[in-house]
Structures are given as C-alpha cells and as structure tokens.
Amino acid sequence: MLRCFSDSDDEVVFLASFAKTLSRRGKDVLDGFTLEESRTFRKSLLITFLLLSELERGAKFFEGAVKFVVKTMSAEEMLLEFCIDELPVYVRGRYGILKVFLRETAVSNEVGTVIGKICQQLNEHLSSQLITNAAADLVATLVRQFPGSLELQKLFSENATHHLKCVRWNVLRWFGRIDASKESCHFFLALQTSLRGKFLATDEDLWPPLIWETEDVSCVDPHWDCEEAEDILWGADRALDAYLNVSAVLQQKFHYELDSNDPLIHSALKWHLPEIRLAAFRLWLSRSGRNLRESDNNKLLEEFILGNGMSSSASLRKEVEVASSSCTMTEQGRSEWLRMLSTLAEKAKLDELQRGTSYLPDDLNDLQLPLLPPLKQAKEQLEDLLKISGSAHAKSCPAFPVLYENLAKAGYDQRVFARLMIDLFNLIRSHENVKDALDAISGAVTRCRLKVVVDHGCTIMDELLSIHHSDEHFFYLIEYFYCWAMNRLIDKDTQCRTLPLSRILWSVCEKSQDLMKIYFESCRSTLIDSPLDSKVHERVLKTLKLFASKAECRMPADFVEFLFWHCVDAQQQNGFLVRSAATILFGFVVRYITKSRSVPAFFIVSTRAKFWHEVVKRCSSFSELPSLQRILLLIFLTRLSLGHPLCYSETVQTEIQTLVASVIGLIIRTKDIRERRFCMDVAVALSPATTRVDILKMLEEREENEGNHVMRADCDYLEFILKKFDGAAEEFSNRWRTPTDLRQSPYVGLIESSQTLDPEQALTAIQKMFTSVQSHSAELALQALAMALTRVAVNLRVIENVHGSIRTRFVSQCLSIVDHQGCSSRAVSIISRVPVCLGLTKHYLQKCYVVQLLKQWENKSEETT
Structure with missing residues (x-):
C-alpha cells in the first residue's frame, strides 16, 4: 500500500531524479524485481503520478516515468484499461497518463471502444475548469490521431452546446491546444457541419421550462441551490454560438475561406x-x-x-x-x-x-462648493472638518447618526463634506512630504465613517507607498505604519471602522514578506488570548478576511488550519457580529485548503495529515456538535470526493467510513433542511459506487415506513445528486420538478392558464396583470408576461382566421412589454420567440425585426377585412 505523500520540495527533487533514472536505466531497476513485483511497481508509479498531479508538485517531471511504464508493460497487465475504467474521472492526473498511453502505444484494434469510453467519461464528468484544462492535451492527442472519430465530434458538439458547460467550462479552450494540420482541419469542418445540423434541427418550446429555465419566472431554485446561475441560453442560441466559434477557428487558425452567403x-x-x-x-x-x-x-x-x-x-x-x-x-x-x-x-x-x-444635493451645483484653502492651511482645515463631524481626538470616530446630526448643525450635506475631504486629501498628497501626507490621511480615514472618504484616502496611501518603494528609509516607513495600524486594530477603545485599518495593514504588509509573517503571528497570538474583547475579535477576523481575499496573499499552512478551527469554534460566541465575521472568513479559508470547488479527499490526507485527523475526530460525532459548527464542517466536507481506493491506507479508508456513518446518522436526527442536504452531498461523494444504492434504499425505507413528506423530498434530492454524481443526471435534470410554492406563483398560474383559455380571455388576464406591474418586481413580472404571450401565440397559430381586434390587442401588448422602462433584455429575448410561436419565422430575431414581423402580421387583418 502506498504511503501518503508530503507537500515538500525534498520529495519533489527525489521523485524528479527517480523519474530521470527510470527513463535512462529503467531496465536495470526492473532486473531486481520478480514479474509480480514489476507489475505492482508499474501500477504504483501510475498512482504516484496521479497523486502528484493533484498535489501540483513535480508532476511535470513524471511524464518520463509514465513513458517507462508504457514501454515496459505487457499486454496482459491491461494498464490502459485500468486507467480508463478504474482511475477516478475527476482527478486531473489520469488525463496526463492517458495522453502518454495513447501517444506511445498502438490501440488500433480497440480504438473505437477506447475513444468511446474516454469521450463518454469526459462528457459526463466535465464539471470544472480544472478538468477541462487537464483534459486539453489528451483531447488534442485524440484529434490528431483520430480526426474522423464521430465520438470526438459528439464530445465537442454536446459540450459546446450544453446549457451550463458552454459558459463555465467552455471546450473552446481545447481549440488552442489542437495543432493546425490537414487532419484537424477536416475534424473542424465535420464539427461545423454537425453544429449546422444541430441548429437547423432545433425545435424547442418555452413551456414547460427546463429546470434551469425556471428563473425566468421565479426566484426559487427548484433544487434549492444557492449557487448563482448563468444567463439562460436556449438550444438554438447555444448551437448558433458554437457554430460561429468553430467557423472563426477555421477562418483564423486554418485560413479556411468561409462562404460569405452562409x-x-x-x-x-x-x-x-x-x-x-x-x-x-x-x-x-x-x-x-x-x-x-x-x-x-x-x-x-x-x-x-x-x-x-x-x-x-x-x-x-x-x-x-x-x-x-x-x-x-x-x-x-x-x-x-x-x-x-x-x-x-x-x-x-x-x-x-x-x-x-452625482454626489451633490439636487439644490446645489459644482460651482457652489466650498473653496479649498491655501496649501499651508490644508491640514488645519482637515482637522477642523473632523472636529465638526464630531471626532474630538485621534481615537474618536462618531457613529453615522451622530455624524449626520453634527454635519447638519454645521450646514454641511454629507456628500459635500465627503467631496471636500477628498479634495483636501488630494491637495495634501500633492504638496506634503510622504511621511506627513501619510500621517494626515491615515488619521483622517480612521476618524470618519463615510466609505467614499475611507476608500479614497486608503487608495492614496497605497499609491504613495508604491511610489516611494525604492526610498532609502522605506522599510522604516512601512514598519511605522504597520505598528500604528496594528495597535489600533487590537485596541479595545478604538472606535473607527475596520475597513481603513484593514486596507492600511494590507498596503504595508504586501510590500514586505517579513511584515506579512509578523502580522499573521500577531493575529494568531491575539485570537488565542482569552478573554478577547468582542470588538477586537470582530476587527481581526474582518482584516484577515480582506487578506485572505487577495490573490497575492500567501498564508502559512499551519496558520490556515488554525483559522479554520478558530472560525468553527467562534460559532459558540454570543455576539452575532463575531460569528458573522468568522463565517465569512471561513469561506476564504476553505478555498485556501481545497484550492478548487471539489478535490479528492486524498489531497487533504496527503498535504495536511494532522488537520485531516482533527477533521475526522470532530466530525465522527456530528450530532453532539452545536448546529452552527456542524453547518461549517459540512460545507467543508462537501468539497471532498472519494477518488480511487488505492490512494488510501486501510486506516484512512476506515476514517472515511466513520465520516459517512456520522453524516448518515445526522440525516436521521436533524430537522434542518440545509444540514440534511449537505449530509446527503457528503455521503454520496465519499461513498464507493456500490454503497450508494444502499444509502438510497435506507432513506426510501424510512419514507415508506413513516410516510414522512420531508423525507420523501429528501429522497428526490438524493436521487438527483446520485445521478448527477454518476454522470446520469442530464435526463433527470431536464424534467420540470418545481416546488409547490412555485406552482402557486401568480406568474406561473397566468402562463399555464394562457395555454387553456380562449385567446381573448388570456389577453384580458395578461393586460390586468400588466397594469399592476410594480417597479421593484418589474423584471420578473415582464418576463412572465412575455412568456404568457408566447402561449397565446401558440394558440393563435392554429386558428384559421384570427379576428383583427385580437391581432391588434396581441401586438399592442407585446410592444407594451418591450417599451416598458423596466423591461430587461431577457424579456425582449422572450418576446423574440413570439414570431416563432406564430409561425412567422424559425429564428429568434432582434427587437427591430420582431416589431416589423408583428406589424406585418397585424396588418393582415386589414387585408382579410
């Protein structure tokens, strides 16, 4: 059994040297092995490559080792089949292994089966940008070697036109990896022809909507998924967009002459x-x-x-x-x-x-602003303005009600006051030496709560520090302001907002790695102190959140783990603001640990063994933990997947089974829908395929025995995620399964009634709802009304002679929607479906052409008369 790999440079150097040795003297290495040992050794090398690729440590050196495996393996070992059938599809390293196998071996006898399996796996599990990128070279190899493969064309076509994949994990990034050759040109021409056929064959209706289209008429997600959705693109939109993209590749990369009359x-x-x-x-x-x-x-x-x-x-x-x-x-x-x-x-x-x-009151223009003082008096006036606002000393920062009251007494509108402060900052920056300017501005931004003032002042400070980075005494300058800001951050008497202190600390720490390390250790020691003032606690957590949100920030691994557990433990604090700050920081910390939306559990086991054991220890008895702590830990566990069993020792496999048993136990006990859904996500992701059926069976039996409606809904959700995890959710997710509350929506009711009512009655109901549209809900209401009009259009199409008054009313209502000030581009797109529903065109046209077609259709009534 393989040992866990540490995330160390020494090990990377060793493995890189070992890979070079294998490429040069691999046969000498194998001479000391028996036949069975050599087979085990080759499979272990593949698993090692898999692990290193996921850890992003030294994987590029290991391609030579994979070549060694390919050149020395026997056909009986069936290592290619092992890689395709057994290595987890969501682990990036497998695609590098498969690329080398296909490039270095001849698979002509079973080429159709091999390509079919690979394309099917990619089609079902292409669920992240990481996998899309990892598979790019493999796909390029397949196109180069098998340009006539229909399975490859299908892979490109289906992913380029998938409602989600074409936006988030666009296979267009594969195009750049494919060599410009005669064979690949033929492949793209065939793909273009396939997409043309797909576009021309598109025949879709708006209602009932697919699962991802329900947001046109409701804010409720059918799966209660809080993840932000992408813009809705219909099948014809996606097919046409993919066709144009492939045509552009043919024109630009292969210099293929397109038909200008296409x-x-x-x-x-x-x-x-x-x-x-x-x-x-x-x-x-x-x-x-x-x-x-x-x-x-x-x-x-x-x-x-x-x-x-x-x-x-x-x-x-x-x-x-x-x-x-x-x-x-x-x-x-x-x-x-x-x-x-x-x-x-x-x-x-x-x-x-x-x-x-825009910052000025309606009764004031820019010519009536107070004049700036002479340069020598700029700092004095800045101090006077701060005192007018109610800030009597360096640590004083009046709350907003007090600030506004003081400004009103002095005759200042807060917008004018903010603009005057900003102008003074600019004046001081231009004419004072850097130390005096930083002193004046840093003092002002910590004594005023107006965000525009704080943001502008902190931006000036950051720019000044960047400009003077090469000055002789620069380090003493940033050290001084680090100490100044840090002292105020942990001072319980400080009244200022956290924002200026956070931004000042980031500005100085990003310019010195030594200060960055000191800052993290200072935060650790502050958070460990007990008892800790709640305001100080909140400020430190918020500042750490700002640091964690920066791409340039590199937190030490042990400090990240410390923050993880501190955020979990902080959920026991009485103060809501502390719990809130800890929860927000927790999201960024989880990203530091997992590095992507989903990772195999062995990534955590290999890189953070101590942390993993603590996770297992705490999560093995979920039911005993406070609810708020359970939620955070479950959110973290939903980021993990199982991967291949060979990647784990028996001990770790037992620990994973303990985690799964614990979350299943929590499903039975908890009444919180979030916890139950998270638990099901974790149980499915960390269970082998053979045990997933047992989980579903257990829940189904509980539902049958107790007749629990909530559990029945959970079973529906579990069925969805089981199929989604195993790549068979596409057909399932197309079904229109909407929550009961969505069925009760007046918008949905109007749309469905428009299909059954007489067109004249439907138009009356639509007009009645249109007259009651409110600005706060206009976007959703107008989209629903547009959808209802497409249902009326479908009914009008089958009527042989539509009366002129109905035509006029119908067209008038369509134009009223597109001309409404609250009409969104999405509502206009839905209206573009009306001429299609009427049978006037097969294409979803631009607004001006839609209006033109509707006018022509309306005028037919006069001709008929």
Whole structure:
C-alpha cells in the first residue's frame, strides 16, 4: 500500500531524479524485481503520478516515468484499461497518463471502444475548469490521431452546446491546444457541419421550462441551490454560438475561406443576442473584405449599422462605428446614422456630467462648493472638518447618526463634506512630504465613517507607498505604519471602522514578506488570548478576511488550519457580529485548503495529515456538535470526493467510513433542511459506487415506513445528486420538478392558464396583470408576461382566421412589454420567440425585426377585412 505523500520540495527533487533514472536505466531497476513485483511497481508509479498531479508538485517531471511504464508493460497487465475504467474521472492526473498511453502505444484494434469510453467519461464528468484544462492535451492527442472519430465530434458538439458547460467550462479552450494540420482541419469542418445540423434541427418550446429555465419566472431554485446561475441560453442560441466559434477557428487558425452567403451567418446578423450578432458580423466582415462596396454587401452593411448603432453592447457599438467608414450609405441612412452618433455623444456627455456631480444635493451645483484653502492651511482645515463631524481626538470616530446630526448643525450635506475631504486629501498628497501626507490621511480615514472618504484616502496611501518603494528609509516607513495600524486594530477603545485599518495593514504588509509573517503571528497570538474583547475579535477576523481575499496573499499552512478551527469554534460566541465575521472568513479559508470547488479527499490526507485527523475526530460525532459548527464542517466536507481506493491506507479508508456513518446518522436526527442536504452531498461523494444504492434504499425505507413528506423530498434530492454524481443526471435534470410554492406563483398560474383559455380571455388576464406591474418586481413580472404571450401565440397559430381586434390587442401588448422602462433584455429575448410561436419565422430575431414581423402580421387583418 502506498504511503501518503508530503507537500515538500525534498520529495519533489527525489521523485524528479527517480523519474530521470527510470527513463535512462529503467531496465536495470526492473532486473531486481520478480514479474509480480514489476507489475505492482508499474501500477504504483501510475498512482504516484496521479497523486502528484493533484498535489501540483513535480508532476511535470513524471511524464518520463509514465513513458517507462508504457514501454515496459505487457499486454496482459491491461494498464490502459485500468486507467480508463478504474482511475477516478475527476482527478486531473489520469488525463496526463492517458495522453502518454495513447501517444506511445498502438490501440488500433480497440480504438473505437477506447475513444468511446474516454469521450463518454469526459462528457459526463466535465464539471470544472480544472478538468477541462487537464483534459486539453489528451483531447488534442485524440484529434490528431483520430480526426474522423464521430465520438470526438459528439464530445465537442454536446459540450459546446450544453446549457451550463458552454459558459463555465467552455471546450473552446481545447481549440488552442489542437495543432493546425490537414487532419484537424477536416475534424473542424465535420464539427461545423454537425453544429449546422444541430441548429437547423432545433425545435424547442418555452413551456414547460427546463429546470434551469425556471428563473425566468421565479426566484426559487427548484433544487434549492444557492449557487448563482448563468444567463439562460436556449438550444438554438447555444448551437448558433458554437457554430460561429468553430467557423472563426477555421477562418483564423486554418485560413479556411468561409462562404460569405452562409445562411447561418446571415441569420446570426439578425439574432436577438448582441454577442451572437457581433461574432457573426466579424466573420461576415472579414470574409467580405474588398467586396464591401458591392451593392448587396453595402446594403447589408448599412442595415446592420443602423440596426446596431444604439446597441446596449459597447463592443458591438464600437465595431459598428469602425465599419461605418467602409459603408457608402444612402442619404436617409447617413442622416439616421449621424443622428445616432449625436445621440450617443450627448448621452456620453450627460453621463460624464452626472458622474461628476452625482454626489451633490439636487439644490446645489459644482460651482457652489466650498473653496479649498491655501496649501499651508490644508491640514488645519482637515482637522477642523473632523472636529465638526464630531471626532474630538485621534481615537474618536462618531457613529453615522451622530455624524449626520453634527454635519447638519454645521450646514454641511454629507456628500459635500465627503467631496471636500477628498479634495483636501488630494491637495495634501500633492504638496506634503510622504511621511506627513501619510500621517494626515491615515488619521483622517480612521476618524470618519463615510466609505467614499475611507476608500479614497486608503487608495492614496497605497499609491504613495508604491511610489516611494525604492526610498532609502522605506522599510522604516512601512514598519511605522504597520505598528500604528496594528495597535489600533487590537485596541479595545478604538472606535473607527475596520475597513481603513484593514486596507492600511494590507498596503504595508504586501510590500514586505517579513511584515506579512509578523502580522499573521500577531493575529494568531491575539485570537488565542482569552478573554478577547468582542470588538477586537470582530476587527481581526474582518482584516484577515480582506487578506485572505487577495490573490497575492500567501498564508502559512499551519496558520490556515488554525483559522479554520478558530472560525468553527467562534460559532459558540454570543455576539452575532463575531460569528458573522468568522463565517465569512471561513469561506476564504476553505478555498485556501481545497484550492478548487471539489478535490479528492486524498489531497487533504496527503498535504495536511494532522488537520485531516482533527477533521475526522470532530466530525465522527456530528450530532453532539452545536448546529452552527456542524453547518461549517459540512460545507467543508462537501468539497471532498472519494477518488480511487488505492490512494488510501486501510486506516484512512476506515476514517472515511466513520465520516459517512456520522453524516448518515445526522440525516436521521436533524430537522434542518440545509444540514440534511449537505449530509446527503457528503455521503454520496465519499461513498464507493456500490454503497450508494444502499444509502438510497435506507432513506426510501424510512419514507415508506413513516410516510414522512420531508423525507420523501429528501429522497428526490438524493436521487438527483446520485445521478448527477454518476454522470446520469442530464435526463433527470431536464424534467420540470418545481416546488409547490412555485406552482402557486401568480406568474406561473397566468402562463399555464394562457395555454387553456380562449385567446381573448388570456389577453384580458395578461393586460390586468400588466397594469399592476410594480417597479421593484418589474423584471420578473415582464418576463412572465412575455412568456404568457408566447402561449397565446401558440394558440393563435392554429386558428384559421384570427379576428383583427385580437391581432391588434396581441401586438399592442407585446410592444407594451418591450417599451416598458423596466423591461430587461431577457424579456425582449422572450418576446423574440413570439414570431416563432406564430409561425412567422424559425429564428429568434432582434427587437427591430420582431416589431416589423408583428406589424406585418397585424396588418393582415386589414387585408382579410
């Protein structure tokens, strides 16, 4: 059994040297082994590579060792099958191993099976950017060696058009790893053809929505998932976007000449999403080139410019403005374009003016601001302003009610006061020496609670320190301000906000690694002290949160573990503010420990053995822990997955089984829905596949015996995560399973009734809800109303002769939604589906074309009459 690997440089050097030895004298190493020992040795090397890849320590040196395994293994060992079938798919190292295997061996006899398995695994488990990146070289190798593989095309096509993967884990990043060759060009041409067919074959309805589409009409997530969702893209959107991306790769990487009359590109030029219109315009523009002056091309260019000159997308507006110089417009078109430019210039000027005076009261303009004093009196006036605000001495910082009351008595609006403080900061910065300027500004930001004042002052301090980094006495300067800020941070009599102290400490510590280490140790000693003042406790935790949020911050491993347990233990504090600060910091600490959204448990076991044992010790009796501590520990455990059993000793496997038993026990006892859901996530992720069925069976039996409705809901959730974890959740997640409260939503009720009511009655109900739309909920309400109108459109399509009054009412309501001041771009996109539902087009068009089609459809009533 393999031992645990430590995260040490010495071990990396040893393994790197060992890998080089294997590549040169591997046969000599094997001479001392029996046949069985050599087989065990080769498999152990693969597991070692797997571990090192996940630990990100020395993995690049180990490719030679994998080559050694490939060259010395026998066919009977079936190591390729072992890697494909047994190594966990969510561990990055397996993809590096498979790349070497496929590159160094001939698998022609079973190539279809091998590629099929790899593509299926990637398709089912491509659930993070880490896996997407790790698999990039493997996929590039597959494309290079098997460009005609239909399984590979399917892998690219399905992931490039998946509702979530195309946004978060976009396979476009694979394109850059694929060599430009004749074979790969054929692969992309075949992929382009496949995506064209997928787009043309798309036939989707808006209702009932898929699980991820319910946010169009509700703020309730069907799975009670608090993770922020991505923008909704329909199947046709995703297929067309993927088609344009592949076309761009063919044009730019392979210099393939696209068809300038490609109907999909022309459709994309009128699409409802500005991002797709921009991508299509760039393709069309680069393909048309010198032919832009031709009549048809010039007409199309003018139409596009006028249709997108006022787009909400700044990138699209910029592209249109550049292209306008190549267009010979008609007189009417030129006049309209100049009017657009004038409108945009006036809007930009107005925005700039509003930004400059937005802080001012309505009855005051920038010409009525108090004048700045002479340079010599700047610090004196700064002190006078602080005293006016109620700050009588260096440690005084009045609360907001007192601050506003004092400013009102002195005749200051707080916005004018803040602007005057900022102007004084700028004056002092420009004319004082750095030490005096830092003294004055640091004192002011800790005596004023206005955030804009604090932010501006701290930014100036950071810039001054950066500018004077090379000064002879720079270290003494940052040491002085470190001590100054740290003393106030841990002083229980300090009244100021935490923000200025946090930012000042970060500014000085990031410029000195020695101060950074001293700061962490000071925080440790402060947090260990007992009893600790609650205000000091809160300030220290908030400051550590700011440090932990910085990408440049490198906390020592033992200090990270100390903070982890301190945040857990802090949940027993009586003060809510301390518990809140500890909870927020805990989220950043967990990221330090796991380094990604999900990691195999052996990553923690190998790098933090002592920490792992403490986790097992505390979590083995979950039911005895306070509820708030349980939640934090469960959140951490949901980041872990099992991986392959060979990565663990028998002792660690027993510990994992203890953890799983503990969380299952908590499911039975707790009434907190968050705890039950977290427990099920942990139990599934840390259980072997064979035991997952037993977990589901146990819960199903409990539900049947007691008739517990809550447990039945838990079983539904468990079924979902079991299928999701094993890669079979796609079909399951497409089903529309909505909570009862969503079914009771008036929006959902209106949409569903619009399908069954007579069109005239449905339009009356929609109009009634439209008249009651409130600004605070306009976005969701208008999206639901737009959805209801698409249901009416579906019914109108099957009516042979729609009465003119109904046509007029219907079109009027559609236009009322898109013209409403609270109408979102999403509501406009939903309305773009109305012409499709009416059978007027197959494409989801831009607003101007939708209005044009609806007007034409409405006017048919007059012709019929």
